[in-house]
Amino acid sequence: MSSVSDDYQKFRHLSPFELKDQLVRLASGRAQRAMLDAGRGNPNFLATLPRQAFFQLGMFAAADSALTFSYMTEGVGGLPRREGIEARFEAFLAANRDVPGIPFLRRAVSYVRDQLGLSADEFLLEITAGILGCDYPTPPRMLRYAEKIVRHYLLHEMAGGTMTESTTDLFALEGGTAAISYIFASLRENGLIRPGDKAAIGMPVFTPYVEIPELKDYQLQEVPINATPEAGWQYPPEELDKLLDPSVKIFLVVNPSNPPSVRINDEGLARIAEIVRKRPDLIIVTDDVYGTFVDDFRSVYAICPQNTVLVYSFSKYFGATGWRLGVVAMHHDNVLDKALAALPEEEKLELDKRYASLTPDVRGLRFIDRLVADSRTVALNHTAGLSTPQQVQMVLFALFALMDGRNAYRGALQRLLYRREQALYRDLGVPAPNDDGSTHYYTLIDLVTVATQLYGLRFARWLMTRVDYQTILFRIAEETGIVLLPGDGFAVRRPSARASLANLNEYQYAAIGTALRRMADEYYARYQQEKAGDTGQAPKENS
Template identity: 40%
Template sequence: MKQDLESLSPFELNLYLEEQMQKTPNTKEFLNAGRGNPNWTAPIPREAFFLLGEFAVKETMLGENRQIAGMIKEDDSRSERFETFLDSKETQGARLLQSIWEKGNHLMGMPKEVWLKHMLDDVIGDNYPHPERILNASEEPIKQYLHHELFDSKSVPFDVFAVEGGTAGIVYTFNSLVNNALLNQGDTIALLIPTFAPYMEIPELPEYGFNVHYIRSELVTINGETSYQFPKEELDRLRDDAIKAVFVVNPSNPTANAIYGDSIDQLIDIVEKDNPDLMILSDDVYGTFLNQFTSLFTVLPYNTACIYSYSKYFGATGWRIGTIAVAKENIFDDRLAQLPEDEKAQLNHRYETLTSDPESIRFIDRMVADSRSVALNHAAGLSAPQQVMMTLFSLYALLDTEDVYKKEVIGICQERGKALYDSLGMRMPIKELNTAYYCEIDFEWWLKEKYEASFVDYIQTNWSMTDIVTKLAKEEQLMLLKSEAFGSSKWTVRVSLANLPTNTYREIGQRITNMVDRMYLSFK
């Protein structure tokens, strides 16, 4: 049984332990700090979504009173009905829609009357998504949101593919890189670690078979404060132009720190001087948990495909909504143009059912086609209601000029992080770089700080992190997530600071201390 548990992924181990705990009585509240699902939601844009749906249903039933309604049609008097409808609703969601209607014209990308017609049709979901890559009424608000939250005023023009969350984004990107001979089996790629555990596993699947180099961060001191960053000599490994692509979660998971300025400058230098064809895949899902964030897409837009999910920030993991952003001028299209003629011919055959000029299809549109095995490209695209929700999340953030929502979300994470760190006698990382969405506890370091060396040797000789996690679950009703599979050391665990009430995080630290204190007394 011990060997079987050691072989499980951290997520599967947690599921197993949770099942076991449900079978035994306990006197403590069960605290599952292993899950990354946030325990907050954004109610105002959700309420706006359902109000928009309510109005859309009424619009399909104009002059009708039957079980079957019609579709959204052109109507010159719709704007007046929409305004009357909003005036009748005394809710925050209605006020958001009112604000969008009155102040958001510059964010819609089209006249507001046209935008409303599109949005009503999309929220009803009675048509296939078209255009397949992203809907017309959603494209500009989503681009504006990404530009505002992740990129800066210098960001270049870019295109967006609406996808089923960040996980779909990375799968689609990897698949299309391989399908289009931009990456081939046996090619060398790099992962900046630690990183989300499944991203460690994907490149090693048989269909990819990449030669993976791991670029490892470490805890460093910057101006007297700590942060997980990449040593210069580690990042310099990317100067090897045999490395064709690099994947990074920024800010990181599970260490929760963003790449700081010196390393960003070094990456720019690496691309400009030594590895100009390096393809960068950056997952920026946690970027919105910092007041100031520098995306690699901002500084290296030509080389970078940026993946983003709305799931964490808006408490929307069940919606499965995210984006892939690619600059209008990008390395992926240029690399396609440089392929040998025989490979171009094969790819032309792959995509010839889509257009008479398949060679002109851009990489981002190839991702759309590949997401439905090309043959079903006409039925590709994220569902229209999902794109409406994504649009309303975007507009909500853009019109929140005082950053009320952002400040509250960041405040929640930082407060929870401080409670946990204080209870364990640890120092919080640099606030400006720390999302505080997760905390990684290095048990080896913590034991050495708190106990004598002989006890630390005893633990490391006779126990594993799986043993510790299992013991915490059974004795303290506390679930943590092993971090080794994320590329961290074998003595680390991840604590989610997002998914439990704030007042429990000091308790988490106390339960860890209580159990290890008992182990120490037994050892003595």
Template identity: 50%
Template sequence: MQNIDFAQLADLSPFELKDTLIELAQAKPDRPLLDAGRGNPNFLAVNPRRAFLRLGDFSMQEAERAYAYLDAGFGGIPDTDGIVGRFDTFVQESGQQPGVQFLQKAVSYAKDRLGIEKADFLSELVNAFLGCNYPVPPRMLTHMESVVKAYLAEEMYGDMPIAHDFDVFATEGGTASMTYSFQTMFKNGLLKKGDKIALITPIFTPYLEIPGLSEFELEIVELRLDEETWQLPQSEINKLADTDIKLLCVVNPANPASVKMSDECLDALAELVNTQRQDLFIITDDVYGTFADNFVSLFAKLPYNTLCVYSFSKYFGATGWRLGSIAIQHNNVFDDAIQAMNEEQQQRLDERYKTLTENPREIRFIDRIVAESRSVALNHTAGLSLPQQVQMGLFALSCLMDTQGEYKAACKRIIRERHNTLYKNLGVALEHDANRVDYYTLLELDVLGRKLYGQAFVDWFKDANKGKDFLFRLAANTGVVLLPGKGFDVVHGSVRVSLANLTHYEYALIGRETRKMLDGYFAEFQAAQ
């Protein structure tokens, strides 16, 4: 293995460190690259994509009707009058093509379950697919928002009573949702430099890195998950009683641990916030919630306090589509905190938003996020591109119409089978945990070492600082690329394995190759005795 200056790599995000690891893994071209670092899934939802393509066929027919007498490739904005009849004809003529029946069912579902007239729904779909108008409303198309609201309500509430009194902003992926939320909180004085925010750690690396940026300079208070159960002890939850903590950021199910909050943990958090911290802002990032059994979001448990970030990227295999959302309840702490500001603060915000309305104090927080996504002055051109909103809506409809839950069951099954295969080939028995999701798994080197070789080996491994180059040796010697748990603020020496992006066979290889590496360390340990 080539000499590596670890000091130069110390400050790198794990997502940037992976490039060095991939370079090492590819040093032997005749060996397969087993990159289980980044969590881009290698599975995707087919039916809503086929529906998108067939919608394109119908939309083009509609556009071509307007200027059919011209031969210069002209089309026009489709006419709503008669669109249902023309769609029915399209279905009769093209019904055998994959995706057409999906569209027919979607139009029927929207009418029967969401109360959207067929002509209105088809007109919005067709015009949005063509992308011939600006996004209006800029926050999200009216009917696409209704669809996505129904989907989020279905997925975020578990067995709790479902509420629909919230709004959605369609964004360019979950990362944009994060960026816009932090920016808007600062611009509106809900956060300021030097404020304390709480993070439930270990956590997705950008949540650790964003607060330290020069434009934010926030102080982080860590609420540390127990690294055996991956749940929050009551002692950590009690830290939120500190009224100097303005914001709590949560990734649930956790990344990298891939374990959802237990009912007991959710109840304990809710109890503290409802009794002591009704002023607390909460951002919950629930991108992996759809892989969990009976998932309940803090958005459902603490609706007044919580802004929900959800990305369609993982569940639908759509990282390249950049489809995300922000959801906020109508009655929420963000709006109330702004309304409670003193007159000087209100006048400052009046000045910022005066070009949007004659009554800037009536602009809700979610609409301020929309405005800030385009630096306020370009609010009139805000909004996710309309074809992206269409695909988002079709993704949501595919699950809403899947009454037997076949797609969800298949998603869960594929990652859990990979999880079991990995550990079987590592030679490690697994304990059941009903809250485990398995999109990722953490290989904790001291836990593995203790199970396989005993505590004396673990002590030697730590004392000899062998964990420092474990990932690099693994990549160079076996072609396996994993990410360091330290990059997500995991305390114990560990590596994160994505269970979403390789084949079943390749996870078996990763298990065997990782075990060989550990066996090699054990041989070193024995020789040193």
């Protein structure tokens, strides 16, 4: 087998998501064949009940708005009125009681009032005005009741309900990647990270997170904290101990990981907590978007809240990538605000100028509020904040999960993803990975392990020395119509391919397994031919 062809070579330095587009073009090249894209992790499932509720709430809000100017026939409405809103809402529910989404809305208001102890009419006023989008987000960081409800959901899922809610603040924004971008930008603007600083990154990891520190904007030195497949994709103590280096300013981690899809276990969390006790200045940013796919998940934020900025997105669990819904959570007593207070006076004076339009007491302006302002380059702070209809859908997603006492939705998704993974590996002919704490959202197909399991270690060594594994991915796309992403684009140190288990249906993952096995068989036949040519006789099977 020849080395990577010139046609493939030019794509080697693309990020996996740009490379995916090239693979998709190859996979779509034959009209008589279906293209199976297991590349980008956009789920093909979604939560229907909170969406039905959203649209029914919109109908109520539009009708309620029309009451204000009901004498006009030109379609003019007014702002929702608090007086009598709960009664009007109950009348709307009664008139539409058999419509999908209505029972959910009734239960949601009851939960907010009776379990969270919030005012039903004020909550209804906020979500009615919010879904109409008739006013600026106020407060810009997050709507008042939206923050209370989403915070309750977030700490329930990320900390098992063990944290005092009043000590956590949220900033609603346009998804997890926007959160990471805003966080790094504000850290830079406030002198909390500087060119030449070391940034530790838990690896393997979502590709853009590898690229951010190297950008000209930041010029950080990257320190890999490597999880190992031999340890079930956990971080060994010697890797985590790299964080003890005082020149490491920040630790960015995705938990559960992407693409191994495994949560940090209790031992790993305890080690991180021990390190933070020795490094109280360490800044941790954790992206926990996949945490809700795992039972009894605990975030790094739950064990090191003062040092951790928590990022969560609603995109994957609720099938809402197009909604762009995310939050940043920070503890009131946090290391970032302490670092701001410890900045040299000269730098404080510069920051006084930067944020002077917001408050006369810039020194008292917390990092999370600077984050909001920086998201609109400070001068446009008054227009900051996630759109109010987006915040309303976020609230309904949160309430949907909170009211699901039996975790029926989570269980359904877990079973769905698990069956897809089993179908892929069953038809590939090897056991599926059995990593403890896996979300099963992605799977890393380790080419050496699979080749060894199928035809022995000698064949696996031959395959890795004679065939560039990215060529295999291009061949898979061109010849079978299947799109997989290279593991090295996610800082995986072994030849591997990432397959999302969220994109396709079970029979399609079985088809992927069959196609991969067929290609493995073809390579093995070439291996046998080469061995026969070397010895002058047919080779024996490898053990």
